[in-house]
Every structure is written in structure tokens, then in C-alpha cells.
Amino acid sequence: MDLRISSATAPLQGAGLARRAMAAPQNDASExxxxxxxxxxxxxxxxxxxxxxxxxxxxxMENPAVSLEETMVAMQKAQIGFQATLHVRNRMVQAYTDIMNMQV
Known part of the structure; x- marks a missing residue:
């Protein structure tokens, strides 16, 4: 399995999927x-x-084919993606807690 990032916005692809899922018509084949x-x-x-x-x-390991700049950019992308994921998780937990505390 190839796990390489193909573009500069790869960690944010999931957000695009979520937007497309909300905008897409309900179709059994491509739901x-x-x-x-x-x-x-x-x-x-x-x-x-x-x-x-x-x-x-x-x-x-001092591989000459890998630059320090490329590595630092990849580290920042990973950190930003993780922080965004953490915020989404926290919001989902808060929403769940709010719903569970609602009086019926």
C-alpha cells in the first residue's frame, strides 16, 4: 500500500470529502x-x-536524497492535520455530551 502524500493539501482531503458528502444527492451507488x-x-x-x-x-541517516526543508514541511503538515483532527474529536465529544444532557 502506498501511503505517500500526493499534494500540499493531502491532510485536508477529508474535509473535502465531508463537504461533497453533504452536497451530493442521495444515490445508492455513490453514497x-x-x-x-x-x-x-x-x-x-x-x-x-x-x-x-x-x-x-x-x-x-543522512540520506542525501531527502532535504531538511522537505522533512520540516512534512512535519508541519502532520502536526496541523493532527491538531485539526483533535479539534474535530473534541467538538464531537462535546456535541455528544450536550445531547446526552438534554432533558426530554
């Missing part, structure tokens, strides 16, 4: 739900973290 959009977002964040880790290891 994209919240869970699949969330799964895609988590996979892209994980891929960014894996790539960052791999680049860090290559820089530590």
Missing part, C-alpha cells in the same frame, strides 16, 4: 456517509504522520 468521510480524513492524517516519520528517519 458517501459521515463515517466514510471521517475515515478518509483519519487515513490522510495518518498517512501524513507516517510520511513525516519516514522522512525524519531518512534525515537522521
Amino acid at each position: 458517501v456517509g459521515f463515517s466514510s468521510a471521517l475515515k478518509g480524513a483519519l487515513q490522510s492524517v495518518s498517512a501524513a504522520q507516517n510520511r513525516s516519520s519516514d522522512l525524519q528517519k531518512e534525515v537522521q
Whole structure:
């Protein structure tokens, strides 16, 4: 399985999936739900973290094909993606708590 990031906005692809899922007409053949959009977002964040880790290891082994700049950018992308994921998780937990505390 290839886990490389193909573009500069790869960690944010999950957000695009979520927007398309909300805007897409309900079609049985191409239905994209919240869970699949969330799964895609988590996979892209994980891929960014894996790539960052791999680049860090290559820089530590002094691989001339890997630049320090590329590694630092990959690390920042992974960090931003993780922070965004953490904020989404916190919002979901807060929404769940609010719903569970509602009086019926």
C-alpha cells in the first residue's frame, strides 16, 4: 500500500470529502456517509504522520536524497492535520455530551 502524500493539501482531503458528502444527492451507488468521510480524513492524517516519520528517519541517516526543508514541511503538515483532527474529536465529544444532557 502506498501511503505517500500526493499534494500540499493531502491532510485536508477529508474535509473535502465531508463537504461533497453533504452536497451530493442521495444515490445508492455513490453514497458517501459521515463515517466514510471521517475515515478518509483519519487515513490522510495518518498517512501524513507516517510520511513525516519516514522522512525524519531518512534525515537522521543522512540520506542525501531527502532535504531538511522537505522533512520540516512534512512535519508541519502532520502536526496541523493532527491538531485539526483533535479539534474535530473534541467538538464531537462535546456535541455528544450536550445531547446526552438534554432533558426530554
